[in-house]
Ligand SMILES: Nc1ncnc2c1ncn2[C@@H]1O[C@H](COP(=O)(O)OP(=O)(O)O)[C@@H](O)[C@H]1O
């Protein structure tokens with residue numbers, strides 16, 4: 001679509017530099033109504049890939065955010081790594097390099113922990129943290145999640161991709177080949193796999209203690225072999241080395257975003 005156009009009925013639609021759309025219209029209700037008409041009428045076909053998100057008043061117009069569900073991600077980075085390798089640290093650091101409109105971190109373990117906490121009367125927030133609380137319940141959570149995945153391998157994958165509005169998705173915690181297979185089948189054209197690695201010494205220094213039924217289970221080992229990762233991040237040494245590796249990944253992300261400008 002051109003960066004700006006006026007529809008036959010006089011609505012100016014402008015694509016802003018941050019890829020949002022500015023609708024110059026008089027009221028939010030009218031803007032929504034008009035947007036639906038435009039999309040349904042095929043007036044501005046490209047707008048069909050977007051839906052109205054939060055409307056904020058700006059120059060008496062309204063912004064329209066790109067929203068997944070109707071839009072597709074431009075890049076999906078699927079991270080994996082053993083526990084305490086630094087998946088959360090690395091994915092959070094990467095996200096901080098982008099605006100919250102651009103990049104979202106999605107966790108497969110999120111809905112798993114939420115539902116598990118509900119069923120067992122546990123503290124969901126504490127399960128999200130990197131403390132001993134999560135470790136106390138990890139083996140049980142693994143078993144619980146495996147049961148769900150056995151019946152439906154895409155169960156958690158489908159939940160986390162709902163209603164994501166950003167064009168860049170960072171999935172922080174693929175653990176099984178079935179996770180990679182699911183994302184490959186849904187988003188193969190824009191998928192990049194990223195492995196975070198750290199030595200056992202480093203992981204121990206971060207609190208890792210070998211635990212049978214966890215560290216020898218599929219959850220930790222399924223991706224040890226048989227996957228040709230697109231990116232490998234070594235998260236052992238100096239933070240400057242991590243920064244350098246993240247710089248390369250960041251450049252790659254921007255290059256993918258640029259392709260759509
Ligand atoms: N490069 C790093 N620099 C400093 N602390 C790190 C680094 N990588 C990981 N950590 C810390 O190590 C711990 C485990 O990392 P985390 O990202 O939670 O690992 P994972 O998600 O793979 O289990 C966390 O306390 C985290 O802050």
Ligand SMILES: C[C@@](O)(CCOP(=O)(O)OP(=O)(O)O)CC(=O)O
Pocket residue numbers: 081082083084087088108109112128134138141142145173175219
């Ligand atoms: C039951 C789990 O989802 C728990 C995962 O919790 P986190 O993703 O918080 O774990 P680490 O970051 O590796 O420490 C594992 C699974 O098998 O699905």
